Amino acid sequence: xxxxxxxxxxxxxxxxxxxxxxxxxxxxxxxxxxxxxxxxxxxxxxxxxxxxxxxxxxxxxxxxxxxxxxxxxxxxxxxxxxxxxxxxxxxxxxxxxxxxxxxxxxxxxxxxxxxxxxxxxxxxxxxxxxxxxxxxxxxxxxxxxxxxxxxxxxxxxxxxxxxxxxxxxxxxxxxxxxxxxxxxxxxxxxxxxxxxxxxxxxxxxxxxxxxxxxxxxxxxxxxxxxxxxxxxxxxxxxxxxxxxxxxxxxxxxxxxxxxxxxxxxxxxxxxxxxxxxxxxxxxxxxxxxxxxxxxxxxxxxxxxxxxxxxxxxxxxxxxxxxxxxxxxxxxxxxxxxxxxxxxxxxxxxxxxxxxxxxxxxxxxxxxxxxxxxxxxxxxxxxxxxxxxxxxxxxxxxxxxxxxxxxxxxxxxxxxxxxxxxxxxxxxxxxxxxxxxxxxxxxxxxxxxxxxxxxxxxxxxxxxxxxxxxxxxxxxxxxxxxxxxxxxxxxxxxxx
Numbered sequence: 001x002x003x004x005x006x007x008x009x010x011x012x013x014x015x016x017x018x019x020x021x022x023x024x025x026x027x028x029x030x031x032x033x034x035x036x037x038x039x040x041x042x043x044x045x046x047x048x049x050x051x052x053x054x055x056x057x058x059x060x061x062x063x064x065x066x067x068x069x070x071x072x073x074x075x076x077x078x079x080x081x082x083x084x085x086x087x088x089x090x091x092x093x094x095x096x097x098x099x100x101x102x103x104x105x106x107x108x109x110x111x112x113x114x115x116x117x118x119x120x121x122x123x124x125x126x127x128x129x130x131x132x133x134x135x136x137x138x139x140x141x142x143x144x145x146x147x148x149x150x151x152x153x154x155x156x157x158x159x160x161x162x163x164x165x166x167x168x169x170x171x172x173x174x175x176x177x178x179x180x181x182x183x184x185x186x187x188x189x190x191x192x193x194x195x196x197x198x199x200x201x202x203x204x205x206x207x208x209x210x211x212x213x214x215x216x217x218x219x220x221x222x223x224x225x226x227x228x229x230x231x232x233x234x235x236x237x238x239x240x241x242x243x244x245x246x247x248x249x250x251x252x253x254x255x256x257x258x259x260x261x262x263x264x265x266x267x268x269x270x271x272x273x274x275x276x277x278x279x280x281x282x283x284x285x286x287x288x289x290x291x292x293x294x295x296x297x298x299x300x301x302x303x304x305x306x307x308x309x310x311x312x313x314x315x316x317x318x319x320x321x322x323x324x325x326x327x328x329x330x331x332x333x334x335x336x337x338x339x340x341x342x343x344x345x346x347x348x349x350x351x352x353x354x355x356x357x358x359x360x361x362x363x364x365x366x367x368x369x370x371x372x373x374x375x376x377x378x379x380x381x382x383x384x385x386x387x388x389x390x391x392x393x394x395x396x397x398x399x400x401x402x403x404x405x406x407x408x409x410x411x412x413x414x415x416x417x418x419x420x421x422x423x424x425x426x427x428x429x430x431x432x433x434x435x436x437x438x439x440x441x442x443x444x445x446x447x448x449x450x451x452x453x454x455x456x457x458x459x460x461x462x463x464x465x466x467x468x469x470x471x472x473x474x475x476x477x478x479x480x481x482x483x484x485x486x487x488x489x490x491x492x493x494x495x
Contacts, residue, residue: 059465065344066346066391068391070156078129079422081115081441104415105399117131142378143432144430144436146422146423148438149391150446150450150453151452171210172480176340178218179464180341182471187337193219196342196344216270220343297329301326301328301369310361355413374427389424398442423456457482457487468483
């Protein structure tokens, strides 16, 4: 609902509250309540993040989205292609690449690149994945592996915006913002949408956790996994909690007067943000304090791991393994405390060269802690209501990266590939133990059960009890939604 409509409804209720009385007033209040107008609108002004009912019964309550920025190679991790290995070093027919735009590949000298990786069947489902993924493989029967993802963007930032915002356009709300707008947050002392990062940082930056045209209450809050959880959260020296409370009360009263006058939802967001920050001063430090976790839990996540002698120029330096492990454990602690959406970003998987050693670094980094998270959630009875996603903006080409150099010497990486790639999901109403979709014999394009990015978004909203066609926000005369003008629910993914 836009601010003008909210204000009109609020003014109407204010008039009726002062002019109507007796049974007629009670009857009117009852009718408004039944229509979802009275309580929902009042709550949105008092606390924009107050829990709201879904459109239908949800399967998921929380989401942890691992965004592997830069794009992992599906051909080396999730989608084995023996034929591609046979054709290693051969050129593709010109008809296949004639109308295709690449980020860096020089078409004239490009040749196919097979995979050096060994694939193993995991679980009772026999899901084939890279042998570098033994821990995640041990969760195969809880995982739905989707090999038929495709997107419209072939460069990083547009692809990241499309995956998280539904369109490759600046100024749009991200997935976490939409979920908190639609459902609110169960957490009173932490944000409903939290962002954690490891590695080099994303190329998209804060645009990947923006609230866009939604009130700023719904934007992601960037947490640090050590030290002060949120910058400037602590009071400066000499400012006591009582002094701060007095100042916040005065500021709240001034903002409330302005809100009553103009009805701007952004003012309500400001009030809610100040109050949330005050409560976070005690909740956030407790959140990142892992001293209460058992040694078995810390060891399972690999909190004290080092890089095991592996090095990477793209995936991060010393301390990256421990930082990512810590983020995985923090993600579990966040959903336990009611945080609706946790985005864990790691950069970069953009392996244009040195594919095998760089990929090994990133895979070894994430395999153990992500699997530990899935098992930990399951053991605590939280996996059924927590959706875990591992994905990125696109995939990598069956062609080797060349950039016009000596192909025999420099064909050591893969370029960006939007036509076919893989993600996996677990928990939160997902039907595990399955592999959905197929690609052709070299992994160039989808041949069965295609899943567009907007289809994935529609399915995620469905798991949370939200109809992607009905979750809208009017902005500049148009009703916007996460899935833009496309999207269909992938029923095969839902248990």
